[in-house]
Amino acid sequence: MFIGGSTVNLDAKGRLAFPTRYRDELMARCEGKVVLTVDENRCLSLYPQGDWEEFQRSLVRMPNQDARVRTLQRVLLGHATPLEMDKNGRVLIPPRLREFAGLDKRVVLTGLGYKFEIWNEEAWEKLCGDWVEDGSSSKDMPDPFIDLKR
Numbered sequence: 686m687f688i689g690g691s692t693v694n695l696d697a698k699g700r701l702a703f704p705t706r707y708r709d710e711l712m713a714r715c716e717g718k719v720v721l722t723v724d725e726n727r728c729l730s731l732y733p734q735g736d737w738e739e740f741q742r743s744l745v746r747m748p749n750q751d752a753r754v755r756t757l758q759r760v761l762l763g764h765a766t767p768l769e770m771d772k773n774g775r776v777l778i779p780p781r782l783r784e785f786a787g788l789d790k791r792v793v794l795t796g797l798g799y800k801f802e803i804w805n806e807e808a809w810e811k812l813c814g815d816w817v818e819d820g821s822s823s824k825d826m827p828d829p830f831i832d833l834k835r
Contacts, residue, residue, distance in 0.1 A: 687796030692806060694790055699783055700775040701792065701803065708774040717770030721782060721803075722761050726812075729778070729786045729803040734767070736799045741765070778803070 691704045703711060711717055711733060720737035724730045732740060744762065749755045764785070768776040778788065786805055793809040795802045804812075 686798050687801055688798070690793055690795040692791060692793050695778065695783075695788060695792060696775075698777060699780065699788075700771075700777045701794070702773065702775045703770065704794070705774070707796070707801075708770070711770060719768050719770070719776060720765055721768055721776070721778065722765040723782065723785050724802060726802075727786055727808060728805070729782055729788075731776075731801040731803060732799070737765070 687707060687710070689706075693701060693704065695701055711719070715733035715735055718734040719731050720734060721729055721731045741762070744758055747754045747758070749758060764782065766779055766782065768778075770776055782788075786803065787808065788803065788805055791806040793804040793806050795804065795809075
């Protein structure tokens with residue numbers, strides 16, 4: 686599972702170097718093969734190839750008579766880009782995806798269990814600040830510790 690966050694720099698070519706704590710697991714899980722796509726929050730989602738394939742199967746099986754589902758399929762699949770880590774643990778983020786997420790030099794890589802999100806550093810800081818200031822954001826959420834309380 687991928688957890689935690691790191692602020693990393695993109696190099697001049699737009700390559701992101703994975704922190705060393707993730708590299709071995711990525712190599713073990715998917716031989717460094719990942720898929721990058723957009724997210725509705727104006728960040729990017731990066732999946733190990735096997736997890737992407739599972740997610741993609743679920744996505745294409747959704748009944749697409751609903752226009753929202755068709756749009757979701759078009760946007761996520763239309764932006765999906767297979768990538769492979771180089772020997773230095775880097776992936777090249779295509780310009781179109783960097784532009785979508787507003788990625789410049791400094792980005793935040795966050796581990797969300799089975800995938801990563803890649804954020805513009807300022808957008809990430811704003812999201813976290815808004816969450817803290819809101820205070821009510823978790824009141825309507827399910828309790829993740831419910832099974833532990835039994």
